[in-house]
Amino acid sequence: MESKYLEEARHVANHTVFLRFNDGVRGEVDLRDVVERYEIAAPLKDPVEFSNFFLDPWPTLCWSCGFDISPETLYEKCRQNAEQAVAAGKAALLQTEDILQQRKQSADPNAISALLARVPDIEPENERDEK
Numbered sequence: 549m550e551s552k553y554l555e556e557a558r559h560v561a562n563h564t565v566f567l568r569f570n571d572g573v574r575g576e577v578d579l580r581d582v583v584e585r586y587e588i589a590a591p592l593k594d595p596v597e598f599s600n601f602f603l604d605p606w607p608t609l610c611w612s613c614g615f616d617i618s619p620e621t622l623y624e625k626c627r628q629n630a631e632q633a634v635a636a637g638k639a640a641l642l643q644t645e646d647i648l649q650q651r652k653q654s655a656d657p658n659a660i661s662a663l664l665a666r667v668p669d670i671e672p673e674n675e676r677d678e679k
Contacts, residue, residue: 552623554607559599563592565609567626569619575633577625582617589615 556568563580583589583598591613592598601611610616 552619554603554609554619554622557601557603557609559601562595563598565601567622569623569626573623573626573630575626575629577622577629579617579625582621583615586615588613 550571552569552571552573554567555570556566556574558566560566560576562578563583564576564578566574566576568574579598583592589611592611592615597611597613601609604610604616606619608616608618609622
C-alpha cells in the first residue's frame with residue numbers, strides 16, 4: 549500500500565485548508581474542531597494565527613506553537629468530505645429528477661385540468677364589489 553502524503557496545503561479562510569495528496573485526493577477541510585480539542589492549539593483559535601502553517605519535511609501540517617496534524621488524519625478528513633459531497637450530489641440529482649418528473653407530469657393537459665378542477669372558484673374582487 550502506497551503511503552499518503554501532503555503535496556500542497558493552502559489556507560482558504562478561517563480554519564479551512566485546501567489539501568492535495570500524492571494520490572490525487574484533494575479538497576477543503578475545516579480544522580476548527582481539531583484546534584478546539586487541544587490546549588496546545590489555543591493560539592490557533594485566531595484565524596490569522598491559524599493561517600500561518602507550514603509543511604515540515606515529513607510533510608506534516610505544522611504551526612510555530614508546536615501543534616501539528618498528521619497527514620493520515622488530514623487524509624481521512626479530506627476523504628470523508630469527498631464522500632459527503634458525493635452523497636449530497638447524488639441526493640440533489642435525485643431531487644432534480646423528481647422535480648423534472650413532476651413538471652413533465654404537470655405539462656400533461658389532463659393533469660393540469662385535474663389540478664384546476666380542485667381549485668375553488670374565486671370571483672375577482674371587482675365583481676364581488678358590484679353585487
